[in-house]
Amino acid sequence: GQQLNQSPQSMFIQEGEDVSMNCTSSSIFNTWLWYKQDPGEGPVLLIALYKAGELTSNGRLTAQFGITRKDSFLNISASIPSDVGIYFCAGQAVSYSGGGADGLTFGKGTHLIIQP
């Protein structure tokens, strides 16, 4: 099946630092999504990307859909304490078998930790 490699697995950062994480895939995706999950909650959508090469921002967050359609990155600028959590990339291929979109394939997540 499809595999997503997300890195790094965890990041220890100081408040105010910029953060960068990425995902690579062995398959082509038509949509890339970035989610954040806080403890005890479901993932919350941060950014959705629909076109190869697309660069999209949401406040301090910026994400890009790679030209090859096999990768994406997420940057967080000037991190703040509430940025702590687990960030997931997710890719989606479109099924042409008459059904709908395939389910999302998720990366294993990047744990973002603020060092005191």
Added chain:
Amino acid sequence: KAGVTQTPRYLIKTRGQQVTLSCSPISGHRSVSWYQQTPGQGLQFLFEYFSETQRNKGNFPGRFSGRQFSNSRSEMNVSTLELGDSALYLCASSLRGTGANVLTFGAGSRLTVL
């Protein structure tokens, strides 16, 4: 606008039992997907329902099943529970039925199998 509601939030079962989890999507959303989240495997797609029909299915055994009702509410069932079924089960709904599918997730149902 209410979000995706999942019940129960927490439950404990023993091996061999079965469990039914419920999901109420965002009003107007017709597509409901289910995911299993475990520390080892991460988030894995179970199945997706649209207009009461299962459209896509992940790589899970037949013990995992689901259904969707005419009001778009969905249930998933796991029969003959195994220890490895302990996980957070997430339901997500979306407005669009096909193409790019931006999902809104519920808070999940945490199942512990003893």
